[in-house]
Amino acid sequence: MLSAAITVPGTALGQDKPKLILQITVDQLRGDLPTRYYDRLGEGGFRYLLDSGIVYRNAHHAHANTETIVGHTTLATGTHPSIHGMIGNLWFDRETGFTTYNVEDSNYRLLTAGADVDSDTEIDPTQRAARSDGRSPAAIMTTTFSDELRSNNGGESKVVGVSVKDRGAISMAGHAGTAYWFSKASGSFVTSNYYLDQYPGWVAAFNSAEPAQQFAGTSWRLLHTQDEYLFGDTDDREWEADVGGFGRVFPHEFGDGSSPYFTTWLTLSPAGDRMVLEFAKAALVEEALGADDVTDYLSVSFSSTDYIGHVFGPSSLEGEDNILQLDRTLADLFAFVDEQVGLDNTLIVLSADHGGPDAPGYLNSLGIPAGYVDPETWESQAAIDRVKERFNIAGSLIETYAHPYIYFSTDVTKNQQINQQALESAVVEELSKFPGVALAISSSALRRGNLPDSHLYRSVVRNFNPKRSGEVYIVFEPNWFINDFDGLTVASTHGSPWQYDTYVPIYFAGAGLPSLVTTRKVQTVDIAPTLSAYLGIKAPSGSVGIPLAEVLKGRPVN
Numbered sequence: 402m403l404s405a406a407i408t409v410p411g412t413a414l415g416q417d418k419p420k421l422i423l424q425i426t427v428d429q430l431r432g433d434l435p436t437r438y439y440d441r442l443g444e445g446g447f448r449y450l451l452d453s454g455i456v457y458r459n460a461h462h463a464h465a466n467t468e469t470i471v472g473h474t475t476l477a478t479g480t481h482p483s484i485h486g487m488i489g490n491l492w493f494d495r496e497t498g499f500t501t502y503n504v505e506d507s508n509y510r511l512l513t514a515g516a517d518v519d520s521d522t523e524i525d526p527t528q529r530a531a532r533s534d535g536r537s538p539a540a541i542m543t544t545t546f547s548d549e550l551r552s553n554n555g556g557e558s559k560v561v562g563v564s565v566k567d568r569g570a571i572s573m574a575g576h577a578g579t580a581y582w583f584s585k586a587s588g589s590f591v592t593s594n595y596y597l598d599q600y601p602g603w604v605a606a607f608n609s610a611e612p613a614q615q616f617a618g619t620s621w622r623l624l625h626t627q628d629e630y631l632f633g634d635t636d637d638r639e640w641e642a643d644v645g646g647f648g649r650v651f652p653h654e655f656g657d658g659s660s661p662y663f664t665t666w667l668t669l670s671p672a673g674d675r676m677v678l679e680f681a682k683a684a685l686v687e688e689a690l691g692a693d694d695v696t697d698y699l700s701v702s703f704s705s706t707d708y709i710g711h712v713f714g715p716s717s718l719e720g721e722d723n724i725l726q727l728d729r730t731l732a733d734l735f736a737f738v739d740e741q742v743g744l745d746n747t748l749i750v751l752s753a754d755h756g757g758p759d760a761p762g763y764l765n766s767l768g769i770p771a772g773y774v775d776p777e778t779w780e781s782q783a784a785i786d787r788v789k790e791r792f793n794i795a796g797s798l799i800e801t802y803a804h805p806y807i808y809f810s811t812d813v814t815k816n817q818q819i820n821q822q823a824l825e826s827a828v829v830e831e832l833s834k835f836p837g838v839a840l841a842i843s844s845s846a847l848r849r850g851n852l853p854d855s856h857l858y859r860s861v862v863r864n865f866n867p868k869r870s871g872e873v874y875i876v877f878e879p880n881w882f883i884n885d886f887d888g889l890t891v892a893s894t895h896g897s898p899w900q901y902d903t904y905v906p907i908y909f910a911g912a913g914l915p916s917l918v919t920t921r922k923v924q925t926v927d928i929a930p931t932l933s934a935y936l937g938i939k940a941p942s943g944s945v946g947i948p949l950a951e952v953l954k955g956r957p958v959n
């Protein structure tokens with residue numbers, strides 16, 4: 402193993418430590434997407450990372466449920482969901498009897514009135530499931546790299562996380578930093594009183610300028626002429642979703658700002674990332690991040706790639722243009738950081754919370770099997786009826802399917818007459834035969850731990866947390882997934898242990914790092930302990946990753 406022989410060079414410690422750690426997360430940026438369009442990338446964006454940084458071309462998440470909070474928290478903590486506890490965007494809480502959204506916290510409230518989730522127009526079903534509008538990182542069970550940075554020096558290091566998504570900002574800012582995210586309801590950047598009692602003046606000023614409204618009367622237009630695009634002649638595909646009239650073809654008009662979907666459309670386009678970029682720039686200047694010799698931390702999580710992937714699929718004209726526009730957004734960010742802090746004083750790491758599949762319609766058009774499944778129909782199947790009869794279950798067996806887990810009804814789990822292990826086994830046996838299901842694994846089997854030693858099973862074990870996981874873990878067949886987002890039919894959904902969902906970029910750049918490309922297989926849990934080792938501070942409390950030798954040594958390891 403590589404871990405034994407790493408020597409940290411003296412230049413990484415002491416006075417030469419970077420002034421700023423810039424951690425960029427691109428939501429749903431599958432590992433191949435930046436290089437797929439390499440020939441049309443501009444200068445200073447992805448090419449800055451790809452051409453002058455340390456590029457891991459075979460990096461994966463090691464857990465099975467490749468969802469947003471799961472991946473972000475893994476990047477932040479350097480450990481698996483079994484340990485950091487964020488096993489899914491949603492889980493069923495046995496204590497409260499309700500399905501819980503990962504960063505909801507009824508002990509807190511948002512600082513902005515009217516910024517709560519608008520369930521009429523919210524297209525993110527996990528947000529809609531939240532019962533409280535308060536938000537905090539309380540459910541994250543271990544420390545983050547950003548927590549360790551602050552606890553190392555009594556809080557002198559400043560830590561800021563920003564994203565369109567609450568969970569994209571909160572996870573990375575950790576317990577000790579400050580998170581800001583975009584409220585579609587208020588069209589402004591918000592936080593909760595977990596972090597602050599009132600907004601700093603610069604945030605209030607930023608919001609007074611109405612960051613969303615500036616896009617009223619504009620549209621999402623292609624960056625280049627349409628015939629230059631790989632998907633230039635296939636803009637209108639039947640599997641693409643039309644969200645509230647945003648349409649399936651360019652230009653995608655934002656309208657005059659009066660539509661209830663106006664801010665949703667911004668997040669479904671490169672405009673969402675531009676708003677996050679401008680907020681990040683303001684934070685950098687106003688919080689004086691990287692301005693002195695104490696290392697600060699800025700996390701920027703860009704969400705547009707994810708929303709566009711869900712609605713249009715990654716292999717769409719929208720998906721293609723988005724990557725080229727994201728490239729410009731990154732170039733803008735890097736140029737600004739260079740001006741303010743200097744890229745030589747900044748250690749940049751870019752990765753993704755998960756990859757993403759192509760739309761089944763796209764794959765089918767090429768002869769590749771793919772399709773959709775609907776777990777909501779499972780309870781009514783005859784096979785499940787027979788299981789219920791066998792175990793004398795009169796009411797419902799399944800409380801909810803909160804991806805990727807089936808949670809049994811509390812009446813069932815509390816019933817002492819039922820042999821829970823036998824019931825789980827019986828359900829697993831039947832579900833395993835259902836179309837679209839590759840694997841069903843019971844929690845009792847995961848607890849016992851006597852499982853086949855395969856990559857797939859290990860990834861499910863890494864996702865298992867006894868306090869939050871459900872009774873049965875479901876793995877769908879490759880390229881089969883749920884497309885019903887509580888009524889909104891989407892093109893594709895991530896959340897599997899298959900390669901297209903686990904494969905992400907890991908790029909390190911800046912801080913004088915050399916240019917290097919490696920196909921050595923590495924994991925996303927390696928990032929946080931790498932940052933810790935680079936600074937000579939301790940790794941996050943649950944970290945299991947191995948510091949990346951290439952980054953610490955600044956040269957290849959043979």
Ligand SMILES: [Zn+2]
Binds near residue numbers: 429470755
């Ligand atoms: Zn995501």
